[in-house]
Amino acid sequence: MMHPCLFIIFSFLLLLLEATTANQLVSVGDVNNKFFDVERRALLDFKSHLQDPNGSLSTWTAEDDDDCCTWRGVMCNDQGHVTQLDISRNNLNGTIHRSIGSLTQLRYLTLSYNSFYGTIPQEFGNLNNLQGLSLGYVGRCRVENIEWLSHLSHLEDLVMDGISLAKANQWVNVISSLRNLSWLSLDGCELSQVMYPYSSSFLNSSSSSIETLILSNNNLTSSMYHWLFSLTSNKLRDLDLFGNTLDGIPINPGNLCTLTSLKLYNNPMLINLPDFLYNFSRCTSLRLTYFYASDSEFTGSLSDDIQKISSLRYLYLSGNHINGTISEKLWELPELTSFDLSQNSLSGAISEKIGNSGAIIIKLSKNPLQGVPSIDHMSNLSYVESLDLNSCKLGPSFPKWIQKLKKLTYLDISSNGISDTIPLDFWDMWPSQLRFLNLSSNNISGEVPDLSLNFDNHSVIDLSSNSFNGPIKNVSSAVALLNLSRNKISGGISFLCQFVDGFLEFLDLSHNSLTGQLPDCLWHFKELKVLNLGNNNLSGRLPASIESLFKLEALYLYKNDFYGELPLSLKNCTSLNSLNLGANKFSGNVPVWLGENLSGLYALILSSNNFFGTIPLQLCQLPNLQILDLSSNSLYGTIPSCLNNLTSMVQQGFLPPPNVHPFTTQWYHSRSAHPDIIYEYYVDHAMIEWQGDEREFFRNLGLLKSIDLSSNNLTGHIPYEITNLFELIALNLSKNALVGEIPRNIGQMKKLIALDISRNNLAGGIPSSMTQMTFLGYLDVSYNNLSGRIVSSTQLQSFAPSRYDGNAGLCGLPLSKKCLGDEEPVIGKSEDDGEDEFWGWFYIGGGTGFAIGFWIAIGALLLNRRGRHAFFQFYDSFKDWVYVKVVVFVLKLQRAKYT
Structure with missing residues (x-):
């Protein structure tokens, strides 16, 4: 029994302990x-x-x-x-x-x-406990001092895509200090050459734990290889160097043999493909499954060494300079699932060993391949899902062996010189699974097939530019894109009313012989973005149901027999950016709601109709308008002085509305059979009066900035405000009743290539400022009341005398009529004689000089990765533009005799 005193002491200590613990x-x-x-x-x-x-x-x-x-x-x-x-x-x-x-x-x-x-x-x-840091595409962010990153010693995954590291000079040393890093993604970080020497931590290969390295879309040069190869101590699996300025890749099997994925596409690598494959094939344990080197500079042939990379599943070498025949060893790769060799210079026949391949995606388009495998060898191809043989040489017979490919979801055999009919059972081959079919740009004949079966949702059918005839009977509501343009199709278009709750986004039936009216059932087309019925024999009024096309972006009804006033319901199509109703019989006033409701318009073409009244001022409210064509109508009144509010014609560059892709419009891409397939289904186009002739503009439409008000009854002066349209390329005010003088400052429209103000009642002289219009390739001021000396400049004297006819008071070259005081017609110096002298030498010696200068500039552009990428995106649009420029240049050389 405890002593009472001890009990009291013990109790006291216990209470003290509890109190202390509680306080703690x-x-x-x-x-x-x-x-x-x-x-x-x-x-x-x-x-x-x-x-x-x-x-x-x-x-x-x-x-x-x-x-x-x-x-x-x-x-x-x-x-x-x-x-x-x-x-x-x-x-x-x-x-x-x-x-x-x-x-x-x-x-x-x-x-x-x-x-x-x-x-x-x-x-x-x-944050020194971080294991994962993801800052990819966080906006317009930058890092000026990256030293803080070296403190994150536990970091395993680092993503900084899209963040500018242009000022972070020590990024290599910092990254190399992160010993646990296994995933590094620095896509689009404005990285340039890797500086050498590196820190001691780098030399010790402290970052050799990296397994995935993504350095795409930078400006890295081959200087980065020293750093790269120090990281590859048998751990690097995935390497992405897409979109840099690498001019080669030194292959050392000890460095890259561990790779399972290698992406080199969009680099200016001048690499011999046989040597590349040989070096890789020396790896004893190579497990490369994904090799992507499209749009680079690989040369040589696809050699037999490809068989030694037996683990290869995905091979992408499109857009290179590979020539010769395809090694038959390619078809023997046991793991091959998908390959793309399109846009090269591969020749010879398509091997019958193609049937040995296990690939389900085969792309060989735009190669001069020819010959067709026999049907007997196609039984092994029953698993193929995607086949792209666009622009090969499969014709002239239709390749019937395709009917053996029972699992196809994607088929492109366009531009193959096929002059044949399609077997009737061709359309019964695929049980409602085909998502993409392109037979365009051949010479396939026969009646339009029944297109109501065998198509999956959001599918694509392109049979354009062939010789199909007869009426359109049935089309599946599952179709998202239907292009039957440029055939010989006749009959009406009542089949449109079969679409109920469909997916149709794009419909092009232009350049056929269709008749009848546009049916009043357009409320079905909730998703329609492009409707092109141009160049047919359709007639009648536009139906009221057109108001249901809320998503419509492009409406082309040119060259038909539609009549009546434009329906007010059309103003509900507020997504419209291109409206071409030219060459019909529409009448009434030009609606004011065009400018009030369709604010996204960049092309408005109402030419060759029966419109009358004045030009509504509301058209000046269209800031994106680049093409305005009201020619060949019965419009009267004055030219609106507010035209200088057309922002797109004042400011430099192409200013598309928010829902428009500049130059070309790609309506349908990711929904096709495979996510990497992007196909241009539609190119905006318009008929434009150009240098006296009607011309159809396609890929260069986005570059064209044009106003055509010709062949009307317009009166009054040419408003001086129109000369503020500094980016205008073509201006046609001819065949009206305009009076007064040519605006004195018209020369500030220096981008003009075509100017036609002929057949008016203009008086006065030719402004001296026109000597500044050095790009002018077409000029017509004939049949006015102009007088005085034609201002002296190489430019204005280069045009034929007929361009000045009908102006009795004009004198001087290129006319034979001398001006008062002239003994001999001599070309004098203009007020800007330095510029005229320059252009004079340009026209005389420009053949060589222009070519050298142009290709030096393009060469510099292509050496820059971002510039190179932009150039090839822009090339299709630019080539027509270059054509116009060259034509103008040649005309100037031809006209030099007048000087």
Whole structure:
């Protein structure tokens, strides 16, 4: 039994211990609460610097009892510390506040795909427990000093795509110091050459743990290989160097033999493909499955060494300079699933061993391949899902062996010189699975087939530019794109009323012999973006149901017999950006709602109709308008002086409305049989009066800025405001009743290539400022009341005398009539004689000079990766433009005899 005194002492000590423990617990609780409050305030500070239009962070509130661990995008550990923060893809705007640096327990931070701006705060270096940091495409952000990154020693995954590291000169050393890094993505970070020598940490290969390395879309040169190869200690699996300025790749089997994926596409690599394959084939344990080197500079043939890369599943070498025949060893690769050798110079026959391949995606388009395998060898191809043989030489007979490919979802045999009919059972081969069919640009004849079967949802049918005839009977409602243009199709278009709740986005039936009216059932076409019925024999009024085409962006009804006033319901098509109703019998006033409701228009063509009245001032409210053609109508009144409000004709460059792709419009791409297939289904076009002749503009339409008000009854002066349209390319005011003088400052329209003001009642002289119009390739001022000397410049004297006919008061070259005081007609110096002398030498010696200068400029452009990418996107549009320029140049040389 315990002594009473001892009991009292023991009890006292126990109470003291409990009190001390309680005080300690309170103290620890206070510390934890204080720490958690720091994390909570840090998140609220971060939010306070953001705009959140979607309310994604609405759960982040400042209420006292609010637990931040319950907030959207926030995750905590068992102790209540914030360990994960993921607010990606929330459309957040603003700056990334340094308060995030207070979240020291963070393991994973994801801010990707928002719209931040400014500098990434250096306080991120406090997050020394981070294992994953994703800052990909966070907006217009930059890093000026990247040293903070070296403190994140536990980092395993790092994504900084789209962040400018142009000023972060030490990025190589910093990255090399991260010993645990396994995934590194620096896509589009404005990286350039890698400086040497590197730090000691680099030399020790401290970052050899990297397995995935993405350095695409930068300006890296071959100087980066020293650093790259130091990282490849048997761990690098995926290497992406797409879109740089690499001029080669030194292949050392000891460095890259561990790769499973290699992406080199869009680099100016002048590499011999046989040597490349040989070097790779020396790897004893190569497991390369994905090799992508499209749009580069590979040369030589596809040699037999391809068989030694037996693990290859995906091979993409399109857009190179590969020649010779295809090695038959290609078809024997046991793992091959997809390959693309299109746009090369491969020749010879398509091997019958193609049947040995296991590939389900085969692309050999735009090669001079010829010959057709026998049907007996096609039984092994029953698994093929995608076959692209566009622009080969399969014709003239239709390749019947295709009918053996029972699983096809994608087929392109366009531009193959096929002059034959299609077997009737061809259309019964695929049980409702075909998603893409392109037989265009051949000479296939026969009646239009029944297109109501065998097509999957959002499918594509392109039978354009053939010789199909007869009526269109049935079309599947599953079709998203239907192009039957440039055939010999007749009959009506009542089949359109069969579409109920369909997917149709694009319909082109132009250049056929269709008759009848446009049926009043257009409410079915909720998704329609392009409707082209041009150059047919259609007639009648436009139906009221046209108002249902809310998504319509391009409407082409030119060269038909439509009549009546434009229906008011058309103003509901507010997505329209291109409207071509030329060469019909429409009448009434030009509607004011064209300018009030269709604010996105960049092409408005109402030529060769029966419109009357004045030109509505509301057309000046179209800031994107680049083509305005009201010619050959019965319009009267004056030319609106507000035309200088047409912003697109004043400012430099192409200014498309928000829903328009400049130059070409790609309506349908990712829905095709495979996600990497992008096909240009439609090219905007228009008929434009150009240098006295009607011409159809296609890919260069986006570059054209033109106004044609000719062949009307317009009166009054040429408004001087029109000369503020500095970017205008073509201006035609001919065949009106305009009076007064040519605006004196017309010469500031220096971009004009074509100017026609003939057959009016203009008086006065030719302004001296016209000597500045050095691009002018077509000029007609004939049949006016002009007088005085034709101002002396090489440009104006280069045109034929007939362009000045009907102006009795004009004198001087190129006319034979001398001016008063002239003994011999001599070309004098203009007020800007230095420029005239330059252009004179340009026209005389320009053949060589222009060519050398042009290709030097293009060469410099192509050596720059971003420039090269932009050039090839732009080339299809630019080549027609160059054609116009060259024609003008040649005309000037021919006219030099008048000088």
